[in-house]
Every structure is written in C-alpha cells, then in structure tokens.
Amino acid sequence: xxxxxxxxxxxxxxxxxxxxxxxxxxxxxxxxxxxxxxxxxxxxxxxxxxxxxxxxxxxxxxxxxxxxxxxxxxxxxxxxxxxxxxxxxxxxxxxxxxxxxxxxxxxxxxxxxxxxxxxxxxxxxxxxxxxxxxxxxxxxxxxxxxxxxxxxxxxxxxxxxxxxxxxxxxxxx
Numbered sequence: 001x002x003x004x005x006x007x008x009x010x011x012x013x014x015x016x017x018x019x020x021x022x023x024x025x026x027x028x029x030x031x032x033x034x035x036x037x038x039x040x041x042x043x044x045x046x047x048x049x050x051x052x053x054x055x056x057x058x059x060x061x062x063x064x065x066x067x068x069x070x071x072x073x074x075x076x077x078x079x080x081x082x083x084x085x086x087x088x089x090x091x092x093x094x095x096x097x098x099x100x101x102x103x104x105x106x107x108x109x110x111x112x113x114x115x116x117x118x119x120x121x122x123x124x125x126x127x128x129x130x131x132x133x134x135x136x137x138x139x140x141x142x143x144x145x146x147x148x149x150x151x152x153x154x155x156x157x158x159x160x161x162x163x164x165x166x167x168x169x170x171x172x173x
Contacts (some may be wrong), residue, residue: 034111035111036087036111036112036131036132037132038131038132038133038134039085039132039133039172039173040133040134041133043059046058046059046084049084049172050083050084051157053157054083054084054157054158057136057155057157057158058083058084058133058135058136058137058157058158059135059136060136061118061120061127061136062136062155063138063155064102064155064156064157065101066100066101066102067101068101068156069102069103069155069156069157070156071103071156071159071161072101072102072103072156074092074095074103074161076092076161076163076164077092077093077163077164078092078161078162078163078164078166079091079092079161079162079164079168080092080095080103080105080154080159080160080161081159081160081161081162081168081169082130082132082133082135082137082158082159082160083135083157083158083159083160084130084133084135084158084172085130085132085133085135085171085172086160086168086169086170086171086172087112087130087131087132087133087171088109088112088168089108089109089112089113089130089137089159090105090107090108090109090152090154090159091109092164094106094107094108096144096145098144098151098153100151100153102138102153102154102155102156103154103156103159104144104151104152104153104154105151105152105154106144106145106146106147106148106149106150106151106152107148107150107152108128108152111131112130112131112132113128113129113130113131113137113152114128114129114130114131114134115127115128115129115140116129118139125139125141126139126140126141127139128140128152132171135158136155136158137152137154137155137158137159138152138153138154138155138158139153140152140153141153
C-alpha cells in the first residue's frame with residue numbers, strides 16, 4: 001500500500017464519526033415513525049427558540065446532569081411534550097421513578113419517537129428522538145418495569161409537562 005493511499009484512508013475514517021455524530025445521523029436511522037409531518041429548521045432558528053441547555057440536549061444530543069430536572073419529581077396526571085415542537089411524547093401513566101435522576105417512562109405514545117444507534121460511549125445504545133422535529137430526548141434500556149421491560153430515560157430539559165385538564169398547546173411550525 002502506498003503511503004498516500006494509507007493517509008487518504010485515515011482521513012476518510014476520521015471523517016466518518018463527525019458525519020455520524022451530528023443530527024443528520026438521525027435522518028438515515030431505522031426506526032423513524034410513520035405518518036408524522038416532520039419539521040426542519042435552520043440551526044440559527046433552533047438557537048433562537050431554545051434555551052442554551054435545551055439546544056445542547058435537543059440539537060447537539062447532550063445530556064443534562066442527573067437529578068437537576070423538576071420533571072423528575074413530577075407526579076401529576078398529564079402529558080409530557082417535546083420542548084422543541086410540542087409533540088406529545090409520553091403520558092404520565094407510563095412515568096415511574098427509576099432512581100437514575102432523569103424522568104423515566106416504560107412506554108411512549110405510539111408512533112411519536114424515532115430511534116437510532118448511538119456509539120458515543122464505545123458500545124451501542126438505542127437513542128430516541130422526537131419523531132417530528134428530531135430533537136434528542138434520551139436513550140432506551142431493557143431494564144424497565146412491566147409491562148414493557150423498557151426504560152425510556154429522558155432529559156427533563158427536552159420535555160414540557162401539561163397537567164391533565166389543561167389544553168395541549170398547538171404544535172409549533
């Protein structure tokens with residue numbers, strides 16, 4: 001193998017994680033929900049609409065510190081919405097205390113989440129995101145309670161809570 005071919009191969013391999021790590025990775029992911037009208041906004045508009053912490057989690061796939069979200073202790077009946085676009089993602093009946101420090105649910109509202117495989121920490125995890133705006137919500141694990149055995153571990157900053165009896169806000173364009 002010639003040295004320049006070897007170096008070209010290294011350069012190409014180095015570019016792959018950068019391409020896969022960003023929000024565009026979700027566009028090619030299996031597990032996209034069907035029937036939802038998706039929205040796509042320029043990065044500058046997301047930065048204007050979201051707080052810096054929301055932007056970091058929802059658009060850069062960050063994670064908030066454990067035990068910092070007020071939603072972790074939310075016990076009222078209601079609906080949890082995507083903080084970026086207002087799509088209802090979880091009902092309070094599926095929320096439980098996982099002890100992890102993040103709001104956790106054993107099931108989403110059907111057809112509302114998309115999934116992709118995340119390798120950022122060296123092994124594969126299933127990441128999930130809002131099926132409408134692509135906002136990163138968290139990761140799903142197989143250590144949850146019955147009836148699903150799933151734990152949807154969500155960043156609280158990526159959600160809004162609407163108590164039962166209050167009208168749900170319109171979906172954001």
